[in-house]
Amino acid sequence: MQLGADRVVVRVPATSANLGPGFDALGLALGLHDEIEVDLLASDEISVEVVGEGAGQVPDGEEHLVVRALRHTLELAGAPLTGLRMRCTNRIPHGRGLGSSAAAVVSGIVAARGLLADPQALDVTAMLGIATEFEGHPDNAAPALRGGATVAWSGPHGPRAVDLEVDPRVTATVLVPDTRLSTSRARGVLPAQVPHADAAFTAGRAALLVEALARRPELLLDATEDRIHQDYRAEVMAGTAELVRALRTEGFAATVSGAGPTVLVLAAERQTAGLDRLLADLVDGMAGWRAWRPGIDVTGAVCRSGSMDQAFGTVAGRA
Numbered sequence: 001m002q003l004g005a006d007r008v009v010v011r012v013p014a015t016s017a018n019l020g021p022g023f024d025a026l027g028l029a030l031g032l033h034d035e036i037e038v039d040l041l042a043s044d045e046i047s048v049e050v051v052g053e054g055a056g057q058v059p060d061g062e063e064h065l066v067v068r069a070l071r072h073t074l075e076l077a078g079a080p081l082t083g084l085r086m087r088c089t090n091r092i093p094h095g096r097g098l099g100s101s102a103a104a105v106v107s108g109i110v111a112a113r114g115l116l117a118d119p120q121a122l123d124v125t126a127m128l129g130i131a132t133e134f135e136g137h138p139d140n141a142a143p144a145l146r147g148g149a150t151v152a153w154s155g156p157h158g159p160r161a162v163d164l165e166v167d168p169r170v171t172a173t174v175l176v177p178d179t180r181l182s183t184s185r186a187r188g189v190l191p192a193q194v195p196h197a198d199a200a201f202t203a204g205r206a207a208l209l210v211e212a213l214a215r216r217p218e219l220l221l222d223a224t225e226d227r228i229h230q231d232y233r234a235e236v237m238a239g240t241a242e243l244v245r246a247l248r249t250e251g252f253a254a255t256v257s258g259a260g261p262t263v264l265v266l267a268a269e270r271q272t273a274g275l276d277r278l279l280a281d282l283v284d285g286m287a288g289w290r291a292w293r294p295g296i297d298v299t300g301a302v303c304r305s306g307s308m309d310q311a312f313g314t315v316a317g318r319a
Helices: 065-076 098-114 125-137 141-146 181-190 196-212 217-223 229-237 238-249 269-281
Strands: 007-017 026-041 044-052 085-092 149-155 158-164 170-177 251-258 264-266 289-292 300-303 310-311
Touching: 007 098, 007 141, 026 098, 026 141, 026 170, 044 065, 044 300, 065 085, 065 098, 065 125, 085 217, 098 125, 098 141, 098 238, 098 269, 125 141, 141 149, 141 158, 158 196, 170 238, 170 269, 196 217, 217 251, 217 264, 229 238, 229 251, 238 269, 264 269, 289 310
Parallel strands: 044 085
Antiparallel strands: 007 026, 007 300, 026 085, 026 149, 149 158, 170 264, 170 289, 251 264, 300 310
């Protein structure tokens, strides 16, 4: 496969996985984005400039996650590996359960696709497969690629994802702490087995959540109940667990975002005024927390190469 471009610009959204009961399966894209600019070089030099989240902390060469994903994808496509200069403008908080690593991986994969002479040779299913190699599971990568809400799974033919309808009345608010939590630590407190009753309860709520998101936002509180991961994680994110309990007591569908410690609140538009009043009391009284309402991203990853833009949520992902 030959290269067809020497410059691409890619934008990828933040994501919130699980949404309560949809552990390692459901995900939602949020209107908060990382952007990367990639220029190919005639030399073997690899340089990375990071602005925003992770500046001065993440690698600035071949070990940078976006570079690794980009070069791995080019290698799989049989394209020549060259040097590159990359600028990352990072807005997605790291280590907060908002899919920053998935966004980086997807950015590299989408950038590689945009550089190919025949981008159509790498479809969205193949890109999800590559992203899952890096991430281990597709729950964040799927909405990062496709936008909106998705359910993702892995089977004998590799990772797959389908889009879920989201009622336009549904809003997403995130409560983001200053403290970070590694996914490995959050997963480390989960038990190897859960009671059958808890598994059955959570499966039922995950099914209900599909209906609540699509047509019945008034069911979101019941539909986001979970018994297989959030309570177990409370010991490593006490502030998060406290916020989730307080919000749910007041009737708001609060969940742990991904592996945490961010809190995601799904609400109908008519609830937002009441939610804002409650957050003014709850979050303002807790040091180190910020409340954002970024909106739901329905476009997914976007790649600009020359005069061509491709949005995988509206073109490749939803075709």
